Amino acid sequence: MTNTLKHTDFYDNEGKPAWKAWLTTTDHKRIGLLxxxxxxxxxLVGVLLGLMMRFELISPGKDLVEAQTYNGLFTLHGVIMIFLFVIPGIPAVFGNLTLPLLLGARDVAFPKLNLLSWYLYIGGAVLALSTLLVGDGPPDTGWTFYAPYSVKTGTNVSMAVLAAFILGFSSILTGLNFLTTIHRMRCHGMTWFRMPLFAWALYATSWIQLLATPVVGITLLMIVVERWLGIGLFDPVLGGDPVLYQHLFWIYSHPAVYIMILPGMGVISEIIPTFSRRRIFGYKAIAYASLAIAFIGYFVWGHHMFTSGMSGPARIIFSILTFLVAIPSAIKVFNWLATMYNGSIDHKPPMLYALGFIFLFLVGGLSGLVVGALATDVHLHDTYFVVGHFHYVMFGGTGFAFFAALHYWFPKIFGKMYNLKHATRAFWLLFTGFNILYFPMLVVGIMGMPRRYYDYLPQFQVPNVISTIGSWITTAGLIYMIVVIVKGIRHGEKASSNPWNGLTLDWQTDSPPTKENFDAIPTVTERPYEYK
Amino acid sequence: MEEHKPHIVEYLTNIYVWIALAVLTVITIWVSEFDLKLLTVAVALGVASIKATLVLMYFMHLRFDSKILTFMVLITMIVFLSLIVFTFIDYSYRA
Structure with a gap:
């Protein structure tokens, strides 16, 4: 495989109209950009809905919307953020953009299937957003669609559930594609333990996508069957069991948390050694920790159900297993810190976002142990503490990892460089706003404020006001970051092919890469982070 | 990276497997006549698992393919079995 190819970058439409070239593309980089x-x-739609919720909660009683509208707001905010952003997020965007580059391949194993995944994603997204406009209004169940309420409510649950079902297919196909790519398309010399850690993280994630997603698919269809045909599966009135729904839902949705966070951890494992100029500490431990998180993550779903009437022995077992999953997570964090020790750390924006990830994920992870313990969970279940914990992991973890990846691979994808000074300022604004927004939620949760309520008692107002102000600062940080990125894309200075001096294969080709990624398929002779 | 070696299974082997599957189906029907109480589901799933294994190993050529594929299927089965067992830990001990 040493054939030489035409040297044009992947933005070249090769004489086709732009819309046709993009909508029929099978190039992994273009699909990543789609x-x-x-x-x-x-x-941004999810952010807008979140902002409206926070504005409504600035004081007790009605401020902006009616109670029923608020129920729709938090449901759609959850559905959009979880199913349309966080779950597909890093694998679909940065996995597609970089996996073949990291492996020294020309594309993913099934390029056409890759495009189909994107179309399924768009189909599911359109269906999810249609619930706003057609039928009896957006679903008001929360993103978890808990039965029996989801079976009984007159709102547009069936359509939202079908949307999630279609989105699940997109996720499965991406997972299948990446698994096959990693097994079959690594370049010469790239053994399993010479593979970049982002590829390892995607490998572990793909297994979860492939094995866990069908469970939620069939569960959501069961809701539709119960709503349309009246077959008693989850509704006790019809002879069903509502706790069974929770089991089936969380059998997928807890591993899905690892679909969301594992690729983020992979991104951090790329950035830390590059910006510390150090060989990664404990390469194999980090790689195995990804697999361990994926594996143990299958067996902890019951911790979402400690107060749902589950049996005592089951609760004890699930609590123990939940604590076990903290071990591989901590292995990664300690190894990142050990990598930075004595390193020549460069505080460029990707590194700042990576450090932000470690701090915020730590808060999210440790607050997770509080709700993973049986006794404390009884007090904190369904309070704002859970909302705070969840956002620290999902937004502070996956969100910041997404931004880290964007700032890291930006010069590779666009061939240009954003303004580093403004990107740094945007990070600090976002990081500050984030903590003002979500830390009060942990406090008000411990005080006893329940989640998903339109109204609250007056003693909860101060933390809520602080949190709402935090939401404005966070939004300002996001807008600042987007402006920096857009300006970088349009007017940024031309970037060199390897501006961060990275050693992985993605940095050994042009920026932006050629259509076929490499002029000749490379040969790997050592591990990916051998910084001298 | 991994090379694929084609393999042709003899007709006789396929026929033996087919007979085994038919016998196991008869056993499934025969066992359903008895009240095995808690073991009912376990026996039905056990026989079905043996049948699935035969299909995977011979009809789907897992036995003749790379060992890593067998390992992957095993992991999948272990995960699936664990999901059922953990769910039933709840149901078996519920007051």
Missing amino acids: YFYSLTVFF
Whole structure:
């Protein structure tokens, strides 16, 4: 495989109209960008809904919307952020953009299937957003669609559930594609333990996508069957069991948390050695920790159900297993810190976002142990503490990892460089706003404020006001970051092919890469982070 | 990276497997006549698992393919089995 190819970058439409060249493309980089732009739009819709919720909660009673509208707001905010942004997020965008580059391949194993995944994603997204406009209004169940309420409510649950079902297919196909790519398309010399750690993280994630997603698919269809045909599966009135729904839902949705966070951890494992100029500490431990998180993550779903009437022995077992999953997570964090020790650390924006990830993920992870313990969970279940914990992991973890990846691979994808000074300022604004927004939620949760309520008692107002002000600062940080990125894309200075002096294969080709990624398929002779 | 070696299974082997599957189906029907109480589901799933294994190993050529594929299927089965067992830990001990 040493054939020489035509030297044009992947933005070249080769004489086709631009819309046709993009909408029929099978190039993994273009598909990655299609995901990137679509995800950004849905993320901003989710942010807008979140802002409206926070504004409503600035004081007790009605401020902006009616109670029923508020129920729709938090449901759609959850559905959009979880199913349209966080789950597909890093694998669909940065996995597609970089996996073949990291492996020294020309594309993913099934390029056409890759494009189909994007179309399924768009189909599911359109269906999810249609619930706003057609039928009896958006679903008001929360993103978890808990039965029996989801079976009984007159709102547009069936359509939202079908949307999630279609989105699940997109996720499965991406997972299948990446698994096959990693097994079959690594370049010469790239053994399993010479593979970059982002590829390892995607490998572990793909297994979860492939094995866990069908469970939620069939569960959501069961809701539709119960709603349309009246077959008693989850509704006790019809002879069903509502706790069974929770089991089936969380059998997928807890591993899905690892679909969300594992690729983020992979991104951090790329950035830390590059910006510390150090060989990664404990390469094999980090790689195995990804697999361990994926594996143990299958067996902890019951911790979402400690107060749902589950049996005592089951609760004890699930609590123990939940604590076990902290071990591989901690292995990664300690190894990142050990990598930085004595390193020549460069505080460029990707590194700042990576450090932000470690701090915020630590808060999210440790607050997770509080709700993973049986006794404390009884007090904190369904309070704002859970909302705070969840956002520290999902937004502070996956969100910041997404931004880290964006700032890290930006010069590779666009061939230009954003303004480093403004990107740094945007990070600090976002990081500050984030903590003002979400830390009060942990406090007000311990005080006893329940989640998903339109109204609250007057003693909860101060933390809520602080949190709402935090939401404005966070939004300002996001807008600042987007402006920096857009300006970088349009007017940024031309970037060199390897501006961060990275050693992985993605940095050994042009920026932006050629259509076929490499002029000749490379040969790997050592591990990916051998910084001297 | 991994080379694929084609393999042709003899007709006789396929026929033996087919007979085994038919016999196991008869056993499934025969066992359903008895009240095995808690073991009912376990026996039905056990026989079905043996049948699935035969299909995977011979009809789907897992036995003749790379060992890593067998390992992957095993992991999948272990995960699936664990999901059922953990769910039933709840149901078996519920007051």
